[in-house]
Amino acid sequence: QKEVEQNSGPLSVPEGAIASLNCTYSDRGSQSFFWYRQYSGKSPELIMFIYSNGDKEDGRFTAQLNKASQYVSLLIRDSQPSDSATYLCAAVTNSGYALNFGKGTSLLVTP
Amino acid sequence: DTEVTQTPKHLVMGMTNKKSLKCEQHMGHRAMYWYKQKAKKPPELMFVYSYEKLSINESVPSRFSPECPNSSLLNLHLHALQPEDSALYLCASSRIPQSPGQGSTDTQYFGPGTRLTVL
Numbered sequence: 001q002k003e004v005e006q007n008s009g010p011l012s013v014p015e016g017a018i019a020s021l022n023c024t025y026s027d028r029g030s031q032s033f034f035w036y037r038q039y040s041g042k043s044p045e046l047i048m049f050i051y052s053n054g055d056k057e058d059g060r061f062t063a064q065l066n067k068a069s070q071y072v073s074l075l076i077r078d079s080q081p082s083d084s085a086t087y088l089c090a091a092v093t094n095s096g097y098a099l100n101f102g103k104g105t106s107l108l109v110t111p
Numbered sequence: 112d113t114e115v116t117q118t119p120k121h122l123v124m125g126m127t128n129k130k131s132l133k134c135e136q137h138m139g140h141r142a143m144y145w146y147k148q149k150a151k152k153p154p155e156l157m158f159v160y161s162y163e164k165l166s167i168n169e170s171v172p173s174r175f176s177p178e179c180p181n182s183s184l185l186n187l188h189l190h191a192l193q194p195e196d197s198a199l200y201l202c203a204s205s206r207i208p209q210s211p212g213q214g215s216t217d218t219q220y221f222g223p224g225t226r227l228t229v230l
Contacts, residue, residue, distance in 0.1 A: 032217045043201055043221040044154065051217075088153055092217045097142060097167060097205075099219060101153035 003027075004091050006102035014110055019076040021105050023089030026070065030091040033072045034099065035063060038086045047074070047087075079109045114138075115222035117202050123228045126192060132225045134185040134202030143185040144219060145177060146201040154201055160185060161207060192229045199224045 003026045013019045025033075032051040036044035050056045050063040050072070062075040072091075076083055086104040093100050115136045124130050134143065142161050146154035159167035160179040174196075176188040185202055203219040 034218065036221075041199075041226075043199070043224045046218060046220060049218050097144075097159045097161070098156045098169075099154075103153055 004089055004100050004102040006087075006089050006105045008103055009106040010108050011105055012108045012110060013079050015079060015081060017079050017109075019079045019083065019107055019109070021074040021076070021087050021089075021107065023072040023074075023102055024070055025072065025091050025100075027091065027093070027100070028067075028070065030093070030100075032092040033063075033065060034090040034092075035061075035072075035074045036088040036090065037083075038088055038104070040086075044088055076107075079107075081109045081111055083107060084109045115202055115204055115220055117200075117222035117225050119225060120223065121226045121228075123230065124189065124192065125230050126194070128192075129188070129190045131189065132187040132200055132202075132227075134187075134204075134222055135183055136204040136220075136222075137183055138204060138220070139182075139206075140204035140220075141182060141207050142205045143179060144203040144205075145175075145185070145187050146203065146221075148199040148201055148224075158187075189227075192227075194229050197227055197229045199226055 005024045034049045035047040037047050038044045048063045050065045056063045060077045064073045086106050088104045089102040090099040118133045145157040148154045156169050157171045158177045163179045174191045178186040201224045202222040205219045
């Protein structure tokens with residue numbers, strides 16, 4: 001079973017701080033990686049995707065990919081209480097279609 | 112526009128009922144997906160349709176029957192469900208993945224989901 005692993009948390013950070021969310025994957029064939037945010041009772045909302053080694057920035061969010069270490073991360077700068085949610089890391093499987101999700105990390109941003 | 116719509120938002124059904132979940136997208140995506148999500152778990156893939164043809168069935172029980180009548184619509188027909196089938200059912204769509212690493216075409220957009228309760 002090809003795994004995507006995340007620390008379930010909760011990860012608690014104060015408002016205004018940087019939240020760092022981490023994800024590792026076991027399938028070296030995985031090429032594309034996604035971060036989704038999911039509020040309780042709602043559906044996953046895409047934050048970012050990344051498929052090249054290095055950093056990709058979009059507003060307060062930065063995704064980092066290190067294929068040699070099989071590691072993906074998401075940094076959230078200037079964290080806000082509204083960022084409190086579960087963050088799902090996902091990798092596209094070899095089929096090119098199916099998303100293999102990690103179990104998600106619960107983030108709590110405290111005022 | 113990256114909107115995927117799903118109806119109904121909530122559904123309560125008995126174990127002998129027949130009901131259908133509907134999903135619609137107008138982004139021109141030719142890949143559509145059904146996922147099932149239990150509380151505090153990640154989404155689990157059920158079915159994938161590619162160009163309106165079923166391409167992946169993740170060993171889902173036959174009481175779940177998918178249908179893709181056209182490139183914009185995806186249905187999930189439910190019959191003789193069990194209480195353990197209660198979950199959030201998510202529809203997603205994407206462009207057809209062209210080759211590994213093409214993140215823009217791999218990206219799946221999710222609908223708001225249908226909260227299903229089986230009594």
